[in-house]
Amino acid sequence: MANVSTSAPDQPLVRPSTAELNRLLATLEVKVVRLTECLVSRGWRLEVTGPDAPGIHYNLVGEGWLVFENQAPIALRPHTLIIVPPNLDFALEVNGPGALGPNVRVENRRRVVSPADNFGRREAGEPPPELILICGYFQAIYGASIDLFMGLTTPIVEQFDAADRLDDALRKALDELLAQEIGDGAMAAALLKQVMVMLLRRSLASNETWVERFSILSDPQVARAFADMVERPGAAHTVQSLARSAGLSRSVFMERFRHVFSKTPMAALRDLRMRRAARELVAGQASLDQIAYDAGYRDRTGFLRAFRKVYGCAPAEFRAAVDKGDLFVGV
Known part of the structure; x- marks a missing residue:
């Protein structure tokens, strides 16, 4: 799928340094929202409704198409990786796009899932399938709400090969979730983070302009300041000190930071x-006062106010929800 650059052809892409990306990746937190194996037979279509989360789709076996209503279809071959924006519906087909006709709708005739109904298998057609993908939805965030893929409106497509072993990581993540053993969410998240790291590594060596659609890659000067925030959130950062780190004036830094992250630097720092x-x-190894101090707060009241604003509850309620399994803190 061709991606159209908004940059002038004589302007090379400028990316954050490897050191800055290492700092950012070390603190990237990943949570698996849903993960399934999708199987499609020739002459069938598997239609998928996209939830409010980015999608990851990796083709394991066969050739086919990922088809959208208002965007160009994407050709699938083994080891094609696609990141799909939130709320984007699509269909998987073995036949060429539109070959089944505009009025054909395929239901999931057989579906085997875990009790949580989020992990398992979806099939369209009778075995053996000609197209097999692992399809999932995830969150990749910094802080409480800064999404790695914020602002993504069109799919990212990258072709890997067997030597990259992304299929191993995704199969193991699915197996972990299906097993429903202690720590399955953390293990699956760690495996999915490997895939995210591989994609970002590829972006550093890529001439494709899709890399500009990563919020942390779109403005290297802002990314430098953000990396400082990510690495040392409890430090005495100010807008002025962050602007100096970025090599920008205060007003320009504020404008460009808000453009990249859709929030002010101080709001991002709070997250x-x-x-x-x-x-x-x-x-559970530090007192509340120590936790507040580590987070950059010198009094408990200000910390409690900020925590409730971000998470909607007091720290004790948050910890109880995690202990019950109602909340998951990513890796």
Whole structure:
């Protein structure tokens, strides 16, 4: 699928440095929302409604098409990886796009899923299938709400090969979730994060302009300051100190940061601090005052106010929800 660049052809893409990306990737948190194996036979279509989360689709076996209503179809061959924006419906077909006719609708004739109804298998047609994908939905965030794929409106397509072994990571993640053993969510998230890291590694060596659609890659100067925030959320950051880190004036930094992250630097910093606090709460080895201090707060009242604003509850309620399994803190 061709991607259209908005940059002038004589302007090379400028990316964050490897050191800055290492700092960002170290703190990227991933949560698996849903993961299924999708199987399609020739002459059938598997229609999928996209939820409010980015999708990841990796083709394991066969050749076919991922078809959208208002966008160009994407050709599938083994080891094609596609990141699909949230709320984007699509269909999987073995035949060429439209070959089944405009009025054909395929239901999932057989579906085997876990009790949670989020992990398992969806089939369209009779075996043996000619097209097999692992399809999932996920969150890849910094802090409490800064999404790696925020602003993504068109799919990202990248062709890997067998030596990259992305299929191993995704199969193991699905197996973990189906087994429903202790720590299955954490294991699946760690495996999916491997796939995200592989995709970002590929972006550093790619001449394709889709890399500009990663919020952390679209503005290297802002990314430099954000990497400082991510690495040291409890430090005494100010808008002025962050602007200096980015090499920009205060007003330009504020404007460009908001353009990339859709929030102010201080709001993003609060999210990062609260995410750190949430992880320390779950670990259960520090006092509330120590957690507040580590997050950059010198008094408990300000910390409690910020925590409730981000998570909608007090720290004790948050920890109880995690202990019950109602909340999941990613890796």
